[in-house]
Every structure is written in structure tokens, then in C-alpha cells.
Amino acid sequence: MGQIIINDCTLRDGMHALAHQYTLEQMVSVASMLDAAGVQIIEVSHGDGLNGNSVNYGFSRHTEMEYLRAVREVLKSARLAALLLPGIGTIEDMDMAIEAGIDTIRIATHCTEADVSKQHIEAARERGLDTVGFLMMAHMLETSELVKQAKLMESYGAHCVYVTDSAGALLMDETREKVRALKDALQCQVGFHNHHNLGLGVANTVIAAEEGADRLDGSIAGMGAGAGNCPLEVLVAVLNRMGIESGVELYPLLECAENVVRPLMTRPVQTDSSAIMLGYAGVYSSFLLHTERASKRFGVDSRDILVELGKRRMVGGQEDMIVDVALEILEKQKG
Structure with a gap:
């Protein structure tokens, strides 16, 4: 080697x-x-x-x-x-x-x-x-x-x-x-x-x-x-x-x-539940902060968003789909 x-x-x-x-x-x-x-x-x-x-x-x-x-x-x-x-x-x-x-x-x-x-x-x-x-x-x-x-x-x-x-x-x-x-x-x-x-x-x-x-x-x-x-x-x-x-x-x-x-970290970089779900669902890692924002905005579980993004095989460049998925989940919850 x-x-x-x-x-x-x-x-x-x-x-x-x-x-x-x-x-x-x-x-x-x-x-x-x-x-x-x-x-x-x-x-x-x-x-x-x-x-x-x-x-x-x-x-x-x-x-x-x-x-x-x-x-x-x-x-x-x-x-x-x-x-x-x-x-x-x-x-x-x-x-x-x-x-x-x-x-x-x-x-x-x-x-x-x-x-x-x-x-x-x-x-x-x-x-x-x-x-x-x-x-x-x-x-x-x-x-x-x-x-x-x-x-x-x-x-x-x-x-x-x-x-x-x-x-x-x-x-x-x-x-x-x-x-x-x-x-x-x-x-x-x-x-x-x-x-x-x-x-x-x-x-x-x-x-x-x-x-x-x-x-x-x-x-x-x-x-x-x-x-x-x-x-x-x-x-x-x-x-x-x-x-x-x-x-x-x-x-x-x-x-x-x-x-x-570490003193610079505004959000701890760690294997918390949302990060684990990225790996579990196979979702692009840079989607994390965007997903957390959508979760707070629409009151939808970030884990559900990530699982759905993984099912749809979303990739880098499709960050706009995060909001679409969050809205779809919200509609289903209301329905």
C-alpha cells in the first residue's frame, strides 16, 4: 500500500x-x-x-x-x-x-x-x-x-x-x-x-x-x-x-x-435521527437542512419527508422537491 x-x-x-x-x-x-x-x-x-x-x-x-x-x-x-x-x-x-x-x-x-x-x-x-x-x-x-x-x-x-x-x-x-x-x-x-x-x-x-x-x-x-x-x-x-x-x-x-x-457549529454535526434517516433512506446529505426547514414550516415529520425522498430516488439538484413532498404529506394528513 x-x-x-x-x-x-x-x-x-x-x-x-x-x-x-x-x-x-x-x-x-x-x-x-x-x-x-x-x-x-x-x-x-x-x-x-x-x-x-x-x-x-x-x-x-x-x-x-x-x-x-x-x-x-x-x-x-x-x-x-x-x-x-x-x-x-x-x-x-x-x-x-x-x-x-x-x-x-x-x-x-x-x-x-x-x-x-x-x-x-x-x-x-x-x-x-x-x-x-x-x-x-x-x-x-x-x-x-x-x-x-x-x-x-x-x-x-x-x-x-x-x-x-x-x-x-x-x-x-x-x-x-x-x-x-x-x-x-x-x-x-x-x-x-x-x-x-x-x-x-x-x-x-x-x-x-x-x-x-x-x-x-x-x-x-x-x-x-x-x-x-x-x-x-x-x-x-x-x-x-x-x-x-x-x-x-x-x-x-x-x-x-x-x-x-467545533465552536463554529451552529447545529451539531452528529448522527441524530434526521441524519440517520438520510443514510437509511439513501438521500443526498445536503438535503438535511432543507428538510428540517420544510418540517418546521409545514409541521410534517422530517423522517417522513426523507423516507419519501428516498423512495422517489431524489438526487442532488432536486432540492425543490423537498417542499413538494412536505406539502403532499401534509395534504394526506389532513385528508
């Missing part, structure tokens, strides 16, 4: 947990500590990727250019990354991020729609970026089909393709199967990103490492959508115990979690 590359998502996926309201000072503080700890890649953008600012997804406190430039200035060794979802972000947004100093771009699509990433991945390679394909909601697709989608991203020029458990729904044997299948089928690197909704964030990420994943994602104190991402400080502690080299120091991560990130 070669040295694993750690990609931290505290400043991108963690945006969801703060309704995209990081200050520049908070971004810089977290990024500086991650860089000092030896984290290899630090991701910064709106929670829904470049150009995610909208009524549907929420508006960030500062522009992405401001966030990216502020973090770029304090990084001494880590690479700076941004996420882009075709249909939300454009190649022009990628160029803006390049101007701000990114080294890595992660192009994310639903797990069945790798073909829409072609022009973005090719453009990223033409611009000399470390280019990553991100197959979201991977639990929704049979492994053999996921491999076909991953091969498309590889053929477009991706240096790495991710199994992305956006709902935190994958069980451990499913994680093992999917990561191993991509490792066997691809020549490029393989990565793994998940959410902690069923409490399996660390376990599944360790399994991915055992199956040969080259890049692993995590966030300080799990800062991310739903129950958060795999908590990075816990992951590094476990990898150290296992003798798996990550190149990341544990103590700075612990200090960042306790002294910087």
Missing part, C-alpha cells in the same frame, strides 16, 4: 453545516492548521461546488474568489482544490478558480451521468490541473455499472475517480466491493468520499484504504452535510494504529477540531 493522499473537505462540504456562512478569517484559520498538519489537498468552494450560490442551494457569505484567494495565501505545502458540478459550475468558473490559485479540480456528477463531465474533465487537463472525477450517490448503482461510469471519466482524462457515498448509505461490504472493482478496472487512481449518516464514516474509509484507495476524504470534526463527512482526526488516529501511512500529523488535527471547528 502506497502513501495515501488525504483530501480535506472541511471548507467545502463543511459549508453545508454552516449554511455556507464561513468568514474569511475562519477559512484561513482552518486551512493554516490543516496545512501545518501535512494534509495534502484542501478543498474550498460553495458546498454545492463552484457557482453554487443560488436561492435553491443558499448564498455564501463571501465570493468563491475571496475564499480561494484567502486560503491560497496561507498554504505552504498543501494543494488547493475546488469542486465543480456540471450544470451548476461552468468552465468559466473553473478558470476563475485557476486564477485564484487552485491546483486540483474535482468534477462531480450523479453516478449514472459521467458523460456530462467530459468537456469539464478535458478542459481541466488542458489547463494542467490535477483532475478528479467524483461519482456521487454511488450506493444507487450496481457495481458493474459504476465501473462503466468510472471508465468514462478515466477516458476523458481524470487522474483519479471517486466512489462517492453522498448519502452515507453504503454498508461495509458494499464499500469494499465498489472500491475493489474500480481498483481492478482502472489505471488511474481511485478515491473514496463518504458521509457519517449511519455511523460508518471511519469504518468504510478504512475499508477503502485496505482495498487500495489512493485518496481518502475527511473533514475536521466531520464538518459536512448530514452527519458530516468521515471525521478526519479519527481517521488519521485509526490509520496510525493500523500502521497505514497518511503523512498527516494527528495532534494539529485534534487541536483544530477542539479549538476551531
Whole structure:
């Protein structure tokens, strides 16, 4: 097993947990500590990727250019990354991020729609970026089909393709199967990103490492959508115990979690009932805050909303359906 590359998502996926309201000072503080700890890649953008600012997804406190430039200035060794979802972000947004100093771009699509990433991945390679394909909601697709989608991203020029458990729904044997299948089928690197909704964030990420994943994602104190991402400080502690080299120091991560990130949490990032239901129903993790708002607005149980969203196989970009589902449930209750 070669040295694993750690990609931290505290400043991108963690945006969801703060309704995209990081200050520049908070971004810089977290990024500086991650860089000092030896984290290899630090991701910064709106929670829904470049150009995610909208009524549907929420508006960030500062522009992405401001966030990216502020973090770029304090990084001494880590690479700076941004996420882009075709249909939300454009190649022009990628160029803006390049101007701000990114080294890595992660192009994310639903797990069945790798073909829409072609022009973005090719453009990223033409611009000399470390280019990553991100197959979201991977639990929704049979492994053999996921491999076909991953091969498309590889053929477009991706240096790495991710199994992305956006709902935190994958069980451990499913994680093992999917990561191993991509490792066997691809020549490029393989990565793994998940959410902690069923409490399996660390376990599944360790399994991915055992199956040969080259890049692993995590966030300080799990800062991310739903129950958060795999908590990075816990992951590094476990990898150290296992003798798996990550190149990341544990103590700075612990200090960042306790002294910087947890005090920022306006809503605890934890496996509470709503977060568990995300993983149980297989619903996109960023739906959590939107669902809780709809629950309060219409007096409908958030768990019922999430179960119905799961039945309908809703995916990222369909946040508007949350209100529709809540209203339908309310009508049934009245009827």
C-alpha cells in the first residue's frame, strides 16, 4: 500500500453545516492548521461546488474568489482544490478558480451521468490541473455499472475517480466491493468520499484504504452535510494504529477540531435521527437542512419527508422537491 493522499473537505462540504456562512478569517484559520498538519489537498468552494450560490442551494457569505484567494495565501505545502458540478459550475468558473490559485479540480456528477463531465474533465487537463472525477450517490448503482461510469471519466482524462457515498448509505461490504472493482478496472487512481449518516464514516474509509484507495476524504470534526463527512482526526488516529501511512500529523488535527471547528457549529454535526434517516433512506446529505426547514414550516415529520425522498430516488439538484413532498404529506394528513 502506497502513501495515501488525504483530501480535506472541511471548507467545502463543511459549508453545508454552516449554511455556507464561513468568514474569511475562519477559512484561513482552518486551512493554516490543516496545512501545518501535512494534509495534502484542501478543498474550498460553495458546498454545492463552484457557482453554487443560488436561492435553491443558499448564498455564501463571501465570493468563491475571496475564499480561494484567502486560503491560497496561507498554504505552504498543501494543494488547493475546488469542486465543480456540471450544470451548476461552468468552465468559466473553473478558470476563475485557476486564477485564484487552485491546483486540483474535482468534477462531480450523479453516478449514472459521467458523460456530462467530459468537456469539464478535458478542459481541466488542458489547463494542467490535477483532475478528479467524483461519482456521487454511488450506493444507487450496481457495481458493474459504476465501473462503466468510472471508465468514462478515466477516458476523458481524470487522474483519479471517486466512489462517492453522498448519502452515507453504503454498508461495509458494499464499500469494499465498489472500491475493489474500480481498483481492478482502472489505471488511474481511485478515491473514496463518504458521509457519517449511519455511523460508518471511519469504518468504510478504512475499508477503502485496505482495498487500495489512493485518496481518502475527511473533514475536521466531520464538518459536512448530514452527519458530516468521515471525521478526519479519527481517521488519521485509526490509520496510525493500523500502521497505514497518511503523512498527516494527528495532534494539529485534534487541536483544530477542539479549538476551531467545533465552536463554529451552529447545529451539531452528529448522527441524530434526521441524519440517520438520510443514510437509511439513501438521500443526498445536503438535503438535511432543507428538510428540517420544510418540517418546521409545514409541521410534517422530517423522517417522513426523507423516507419519501428516498423512495422517489431524489438526487442532488432536486432540492425543490423537498417542499413538494412536505406539502403532499401534509395534504394526506389532513385528508
